[in-house]
Amino acid sequence: MSGIVIIGAGHAGGSCAGFLRQYGYQGPICLIGSESVPPYQRPPLSKAWLSADMDEDDLYLKGPDFYALNQIDLRLGTTVQMIDAETRHVVLSSGDSIPYEYLVIATGTKLKPLAYKGADEVGYYQLYQMHQAKALASQLKQGARIGIIGTGYIALEVAATAIKHGLKVSVFGRGERLLRRVASLSMANHLKSIHENKGVSFYLNSSISHLSQSLTHEKCLHFDNGDEMRFDLLLAGIGAVPDNSLAKACGLRGHSDIVVDHEARSSNPHIFAIGDVTSRPLSPHYEGLHHLESVPNALEQAKQAAAAIAGSKPPMVDVPWFWSDQYEHKLQIAGLLQADSTLIERRHETGVSFLHLTRDHRLSFAECLNNPSDFMASKLLIAKKIKLDPTDLSERPLKSYLTLT
Numbered sequence: 001m002s003g004i005v006i007i008g009a010g011h012a013g014g015s016c017a018g019f020l021r022q023y024g025y026q027g028p029i030c031l032i033g034s035e036s037v038p039p040y041q042r043p044p045l046s047k048a049w050l051s052a053d054m055d056e057d058d059l060y061l062k063g064p065d066f067y068a069l070n071q072i073d074l075r076l077g078t079t080v081q082m083i084d085a086e087t088r089h090v091v092l093s094s095g096d097s098i099p100y101e102y103l104v105i106a107t108g109t110k111l112k113p114l115a116y117k118g119a120d121e122v123g124y125y126q127l128y129q130m131h132q133a134k135a136l137a138s139q140l141k142q143g144a145r146i147g148i149i150g151t152g153y154i155a156l157e158v159a160a161t162a163i164k165h166g167l168k169v170s171v172f173g174r175g176e177r178l179l180r181r182v183a184s185l186s187m188a189n190h191l192k193s194i195h196e197n198k199g200v201s202f203y204l205n206s207s208i209s210h211l212s213q214s215l216t217h218e219k220c221l222h223f224d225n226g227d228e229m230r231f232d233l234l235l236a237g238i239g240a241v242p243d244n245s246l247a248k249a250c251g252l253r254g255h256s257d258i259v260v261d262h263e264a265r266s267s268n269p270h271i272f273a274i275g276d277v278t279s280r281p282l283s284p285h286y287e288g289l290h291h292l293e294s295v296p297n298a299l300e301q302a303k304q305a306a307a308a309i310a311g312s313k314p315p316m317v318d319v320p321w322f323w324s325d326q327y328e329h330k331l332q333i334a335g336l337l338q339a340d341s342t343l344i345e346r347r348h349e350t351g352v353s354f355l356h357l358t359r360d361h362r363l364s365f366a367e368c369l370n371n372p373s374d375f376m377a378s379k380l381l382i383a384k385k386i387k388l389d390p391t392d393l394s395e396r397p398l399k400s401y402l403t404l405t
């Protein structure tokens with residue numbers, strides 16, 4: 001009897017299997033993952049787990065008995081090589097094939113490799129899987145020099161962890177600022193000064209030409225202007241691209257990703273797609289399709305697909321949100337960065353919030369550093385599209401706007 005096949009046992013795929021049972025689906029579920037370990041959380045790989053502040057058991061989404069108890073056929077170390085959408089089968093690397101009634105694609109992303117000459121020979125760390133974090137953690141030794149290529153959240157979180165372990169940290173970016181696509185310039189500059197005060201050196205607008213290894217096994221970065229810098233270890237944190245090769249081969253709608261609707265359904269009525277591999281609608285909060293790489297998005301789409309398959313009520317579309325931990329600071333972000341917004345800064349004892357308003361004075365994006373109450377209120381203000389008064393917004397408690405509705 002064919003049931004549900006889920007490709008990808010990551011955050012989205014692993015959660016979807018659980019939600020299917022929670023919502024009452026009683027047919028067979030087969031969860032297939034290339035990695036050799038059960039579904040786990042990736043965020044701690046650049047934060048608490050990298051700093052050895054968290055046990056391995058706490059990384060896993062579910063306890064060891066969960067899958068067997070819930071009759072979920074978990075196949076680890078197994079890669080799906082092809083989807084035959086005509087006959088509704090997936091073909092495994094072993095050559096076996098598994099039939100499905102509904103297929104859920106949750107293949108996530110693939111890391112972008114460093115494209116510089118010499119990079120592969122010299123060797124560098126990347127963070128996506130548990131074993132990569134384990135390998136990097138073993139090298140975070142007092143006094144070692146780490147060169148981090150990339151200025152996104154993962155790069156900055158590793159910088160913070162490395163400083164905590166007493167390393168000398170240098171961060172390289174091609175552009176003139178940090179967090180180019182995901183944070184405002186104000187928050188990017190604020191975080192940069194926090195890192196600089198902790199001892200991180202930034203090299204922005206840097207133009208790396210190639211990599212080489214010295215006779216003493218140091219890793220050398222060479223720059224277009226002829227300069228050279230030497231490190232004990234290198235990390236590339238230059239982002240990832242959706243892993244949509246299976247979807248592309250079977251003709252699903254999408255460019256570099258898989259386009260889905262509010263139920264996480266793809267252009268094929270028997271195929272759902274969830275998590276980092278998708279582009280999805282976020283209405284009523286935002287127009288158009290959006291590609292999000294975050295745990296809240298993976299969970300929400302896992303619920304959407306499971307609800308649609310099990311015939312239960314779909315979850316409400318939440319305002320997108322994200323978090324990052326760096327040193328003792330917690331950044332919480334609600335909404336999406338929009339062009340042409342007006343910025344309001346709210347300073348408080350422990351941090352700062354940057355609020356971004358649309359032309360008609362509604363909140364569209366909020367970056368709250370060490371201020372969970374601003375963050376919680378911001379999510380609701382965005383969801384309810386409440387009009388704000390920019391003249392008193394830098395002082396007035398945000399939740400007071402909520403009580404007016």
Ligand code: FAD
Pocket residue numbers: 007008009010011012013032033034035041042043044045046078079080081106107108109127128129154243246274275276277292293294295296298321322323324325
């Ligand atoms: P993934 O978790 O990437 O899982 C996809 C799985 O599919 C992988 O295990 C892959 O091996 C498997 N797979 C792919 N192809 C096949 C195939 N053909 N056959 C079988 N299996 C296959 N998000 C936040 O919200 N906050 C954070 O602070 C945060 N920090 C992060 C830190 C790090 C270091 C990383 C790497 C990510 C972080 N993220 C964070 C992002 C978050 O982890 C992802 O958004 C989330 O994991 C997406 O889940 P997913 O299931 O879509 O993809």
